[in-house]
Amino acid sequence: MSTNHSSFLPVKQGTSLSAYDPNEKPWDVHRSQAQTMEKMLVSCEDERIQALRDRITQCSPWLIFAHTTPDERGRVFKLHETTFCRVRACPVCQWRRSMRHVARFMEAWPSIVAEHPEHRWIHLTLTVRNVAVTELREEIRSLNTAWKRLMHLKAFKTSVLGYLRNIEVTRSESGEAHPHMHVLLMVSKEYFKRKYLYITRAEWQRMWGEAARLDYIPEIWVTAVPEKGTEAAVREILKYATKPEDLLADTEWLVQYIYQVHNLRFLSAGGVVKKHLSTEEPDADEMITPGQEDEVSDADIVAVTRFDWNRRKEGYYSSGTKMRTPENDPKPESEPWESWTEGLIEPIRRGDWEEQKKAEADARIKEILEEMKAEKAPSLEAVLGATGNSWARKKAEERKADAWFLERWRRSEAYHEGREKRYQEALKLLSFVADNGSIGKKDDS
Numbered sequence: 001m002s003t004n005h006s007s008f009l010p011v012k013q014g015t016s017l018s019a020y021d022p023n024e025k026p027w028d029v030h031r032s033q034a035q036t037m038e039k040m041l042v043s044c045e046d047e048r049i050q051a052l053r054d055r056i057t058q059c060s061p062w063l064i065f066a067h068t069t070p071d072e073r074g075r076v077f078k079l080h081e082t083t084f085c086r087v088r089a090c091p092v093c094q095w096r097r098s099m100r101h102v103a104r105f106m107e108a109w110p111s112i113v114a115e116h117p118e119h120r121w122i123h124l125t126l127t128v129r130n131v132a133v134t135e136l137r138e139e140i141r142s143l144n145t146a147w148k149r150l151m152h153l154k155a156f157k158t159s160v161l162g163y164l165r166n167i168e169v170t171r172s173e174s175g176e177a178h179p180h181m182h183v184l185l186m187v188s189k190e191y192f193k194r195k196y197l198y199i200t201r202a203e204w205q206r207m208w209g210e211a212a213r214l215d216y217i218p219e220i221w222v223t224a225v226p227e228k229g230t231e232a233a234v235r236e237i238l239k240y241a242t243k244p245e246d247l248l249a250d251t252e253w254l255v256q257y258i259y260q261v262h263n264l265r266f267l268s269a270g271g272v273v274k275k276h277l278s279t280e281e282p283d284a285d286e287m288i289t290p291g292q293e294d295e296v297s298d299a300d301i302v303a304v305t306r307f308d309w310n311r312r313k314e315g316y317y318s319s320g321t322k323m324r325t326p327e328n329d330p331k332p333e334s335e336p337w338e339s340w341t342e343g344l345i346e347p348i349r350r351g352d353w354e355e356q357k358k359a360e361a362d363a364r365i366k367e368i369l370e371e372m373k374a375e376k377a378p379s380l381e382a383v384l385g386a387t388g389n390s391w392a393r394k395k396a397e398e399r400k401a402d403a404w405f406l407e408r409w410r411r412s413e414a415y416h417e418g419r420e421k422r423y424q425e426a427l428k429l430l431s432f433v434a435d436n437g438s439i440g441k442k443d444d445s
Contacts, residue, residue, distance in 0.1 A: 008067060010321035011305045017063070017316035021077050024316075026095065027063065032314040033091035033244045034059055040251045049255055052087050059085035059092050063307045063316055068300040080304060084287055089258055091244040099290035100282040101238045101267065105164065106231060108276040112186070116161060116272060120192070121225040122185040123233050126208050127218055130176035133253055136260040140167060140179050146212035147181065151270070153207055159197045162186040162271030166237050169261070171246035175253055177260075182237040184225070186272055192224070241266050 011020055018025040034056055041053040066080040084093050113119075126147075131139045147165065150156055164184040169177055191197045199207075205220050212218065225233045241261070247254050267279045282290070303323045307316035 055085035096287040127180040149211035162273035167266040
């Protein structure tokens with residue numbers, strides 16, 4: 001659905017996001033899953049889980065969409081601003097993170113093709129037997145170790161030019177965890193023609209069994225990716241680390257999963273692919289514009305609409321639109337577009353929630369201090385599960401740095417407020433002198 005800006009009208013308050021643009025329905029789906037996850041975690045008394053739950057609660061509580069002039073793809077309605085909790089298990093953040101990783105690969109693809117125009121891709125899936133969810137962390141570490149052994153085998157080094165690898169965890173009907181790896185292998189076109197390059201399924205099976213030190217024959221799948229099917233294969237490989245449906249099936253499983261995968265890296269690249277592709281965690285801006293949309297330019301904005309999450313209806317609903325008109329259009333060289341005069345609703349973008357931001361900063365300082373106190377408690381190791389004390393020290397240092405920075409910011413703001421007050425008092429004094437000729441004696445003042 002596209003919006004006709006030649007006769008653009010504000011989005012009526014109370015209009016649902018999915019009704020206004022059906023393409024944005026995934027926002028309702030994933031935010032609803034996040035809300036379900038919040039409710040499931042209420043029963044867990046662990047302080048760390050509760051801290052993560054609080055972050056999920058504050059994930060994408062509102063969305064600001066920009067109505068723009070048509071871009072090269074004809075898009076006129078794009079996400080412009082929101083907030084993300086960045087919790088690994090959060091359904092919203094998993095979705096946006098996956099989209100961004102796919103976009104990164106598609107952005108890097110032309111460079112890879114330019115360097116190796118004659119190449120093909122193979123989709124390889126490597127598995128091991130199911131394990132109890134309490135053993136998941138150790139099993140993932142074993143998978144990573146086995147992968148390193150596999151890469152050092154002669155057949156692998158001879159045939160594979162590069163790879164993109166991602167770990168996925170699924171939940172079995174009996175509640176066991178099934179970690180496995182999806183790998184996109186880059187090979188030369190000669191791979192399918194030369195016997196010394198080609199690796200059969202049976203050979204992959206044998207090589208993986210040896211690398212993983214298995215006492216059984218593992219299940220693997222290997223298939224050639226059609227030359228026009230690369231993007232579809234990438235989307236399959238870079239999908240969610242764990243499907244929200246699996247995470248929401250059982251509270252105890254979810255809590256244990258959160259502990260087990262904490263601070264583990266699931267995505268990696270190697271060889272030719274690593275030269276062109278970043279597998280680092282995407283930042284907030286990348287998750288706002290993960291690649292399916294072009295970045296929003298202020299110059300192209302016609303209006304902005306805010307959609308707030310309704311917890312009862314489990315959907316995003318419009319709280320109104322702020323229009324851009326010739327009368328209130330600012331001068332680009334001197335004024336940000338946030339300075340437009342009020343539209344149909346109260347201002348709704350950066351700079352418009354300063355009081356809210358101050359309150360959030362104060363709350364964050366309190367949260368940091370409480371977390372620092374908790375990390376000094378004797379029960380730290382129990383709280384952190386298998387993450388280890390080195391991780392705790394690192395996090396404590398990060399939080400101290402955050403607390404220091406925020407405190408400096410608050411003091412600086414307080415100083416400037418005090419300076420403004422002193423300036424106003426000085427003006428009053430100068431005015432008094434101008435009117436009376438002098439400050440006078442104490443009882444004259």
